[in-house]
Amino acid sequence: MSKSSSFLSKTEIMDAAEQTLRRFGPDKTSVTDVAKLLGVSHGTLYRHFPSKAALREAVTERWLEEQIVAPLEQIVKAPADNALAQLKVYIARLIELKLHYAEQDSEMFKMYTDVTMEAAELIEVHIQRIMEQMGILIDRGIQQKRIAQSAATSSLARSLFHATSRFHHPAHAHEWRSASIEQEFEQVWQLLEQGLTASIH
Amino acid sequence: MSKSSSFLSKTEIMDAAEQTLRRFGPDKTSVTDVAKLLGVSHGTLYRHFPSKAALREAVTERWLEEQIVAPLEQIVKAPADNALAQLKVYIARLIELKLHYAEQDSEMFKMYTDVTMEAAELIEVHIQRIMEQMGILIDRGIQQKRIAQSAATSSLARSLFHATSRFHHPAHAHEWRSASIEQEFEQVWQLLEQGLTASIH
DNA sequence: CAAATGACAAATAATATTATTTGTCATTTG
DNA sequence: CAAATGACAAATAATATTATTTGTCATTTG
Structure with missing residues (x-):
């Protein structure tokens, strides 16, 4: 270096x-x-960062952007004839990435977990990024008439994010070891998908 | 005493x-x-409890039963012409109770939070109790043709529990101070309700 | 004789002490 | 003269030491 x-x-x-x-x-x-x-x-x-906290946050922000948001952007950018299926892939990938880094990059994941507790603002910005990406997929789904326009796109994105918190919020990381966790997401998704498509089928 | x-x-x-x-x-x-x-x-x-942990767990188990499960049982027992509305009231009350004790009985709530991390088995039993109560309301809703029988009742109950974790799991307690938390639950519920009623309306 | 005691060892926690880390800023360096 | 240094005080963390707590069990008590 x-x-x-x-x-x-x-x-x-x-x-x-x-x-x-x-x-x-x-x-x-x-x-x-x-x-x-x-x-x-x-x-x-200290001539480059005002405090240790600022350095920790800068590193975490970059890590989130590179390791989580960037790979998800690939899904959003890819052409899709079924935006609803794509939305599921997106959320499943979000969960998969969190699980992967919790296991394979545990110290940086711990850093991210700590920052989640301390720096609410930074995390809120990150969640905003995720919700914007989901919003694109939701809009695409509405255009394809696969998702019902039951509420504002941003509200739907936020609700999907919250309803799946158990599967991607770091506070639940210890529960991800459960053998049934994938099946549990699958069933929550079925319910959410039916909610998203309601009044279409 | x-x-x-x-x-x-x-x-x-x-x-x-x-x-x-x-x-x-x-x-x-x-x-x-x-x-x-x-x-x-x-x-x-030590002639009555094998360890300090056992005593802590016994006290927490009783507290959960008296402060959370018992009040919810009142909702389940009450006659209802709309089981779907009742299900929402049930989950809203679960959330309200958790929030209430987090603020008003903070030391016992902390005890419960600790036990949630340590004694997975006890908590799994408690969740089972909640899901059984929700199951009764779901079955009632199916009979009333207000809820579609899209999956097994127990699966639906589990999915509803998981999809609302953010609002009742103690790991999220610090997020409950947010001014928009009630509105967030309201929107998640709208989505879930549409999922539950899909193919009926 | 079932229930409770209290002395005891091992484990854990609290406190006191020492060492490191954080953050600042007047001074040095390229 | 902008960038980096390094000496310094205050805050924080690590370690060593002491005190408490946990859990056991032979003995006592009602």
């Missing part, structure tokens, strides 16, 4: 912070550890 | 434990504190 330019950039600091977080976990990484990895004094980091 | 009979009963111990939990909170109450309140040696309590 040698610096490419003469001056230290936010990105370089965030890269080093992420690496340190993965190694020591969010409880054990200090600003000093990150500075040590970069070969600079810890005071330098 | 003077003992009514010559021998110490489980109930007396649980009463004293509940009183102590309310006063000191689940983190600060020791078995010795409970024994002190009863005027007995702490060893005596």
Whole structure:
């Protein structure tokens, strides 16, 4: 992780912070550890981030964008003749990604879980991003006459997000080990899908 | 809290434990504190409960039964010409009760939150109780042709429980302060209700 | 003799002490 | 002169030490 330019950039600091977080976990990484990895004094980091919390949040925000929102954007961008099926794929993928990172990138997932408790604003923005993506799929479904226009798109997106919280909210991560969790989502989805299509079939 | 009979009963111990939990909170109450309140040696309590965890769980189980399940049973028992509306009242009341105790009986609610993390079995039994009650209302709704028999009653009950987790699971308690929480439930319910009634209207 | 006691060891928690970390800012460096 | 440094105080965390709590069981009590 040698610096490419003469001056230290936010990105370089965030890269080093992420690496340190993965190694020591969010409880054990200090600003000093990150500075040590970069070969600079810890005071330098305070010229780029106003506080440790700001650095943690910046790293988490980027992680969410790259690891969760970007892969989901692929689904939204892909052409689909059945937007309702696509919406299910979208939500199933959201759940799958959360489960995957909870297991495979546990320290960064813990960081994200911590930030969820502390930085409500950042998380609200992230949820907003997810709901916007879902909104696109819902609108597409309405145009295809596969989803009934029973409420505003944004309300529907929010309701779908909340109704599936158990499957993607980090507070429930320990419940994801259950053998029946996939089946449980499947059944919740059946109910929601019937709600979305009501008065069409 | 003077003992009514010559021998110490489980109930007396649980009463004293509940009183102590309310006063000191689940983190600060020791078995010795409970024994002190009863005027007995702490060893005596171990003749009635195998461990502190068992006592905590017994108290929580009783609390859930009395404070949550019993009031809900009133709704289930009441005669209703519209079982679907009754089902909504049931779930709204479940949410209202959780919110009420989170605010008004915070130490016992904290005890319940702790137990939810530790004693999965006890909580699974409690959820089972709730789902049985919901099952009765769902069956009633099917008979009244207000709910479509799209899946097994127990599956529907479980799905409704999971889809509304955000509003009654203690891990979300801090989110219940949001001003829009009631409206959010209202919208999730609209979607679920349309799912439940699909192919009837 | 069933119920309760209380002395005891091991585990856990609380407190006191020491070490690290966070955040600032006057000074240094390229 | 913008960027980085490093000395410093205050806040926080880690460790060591002491006190309490948990759980057991041989003995006592009504």
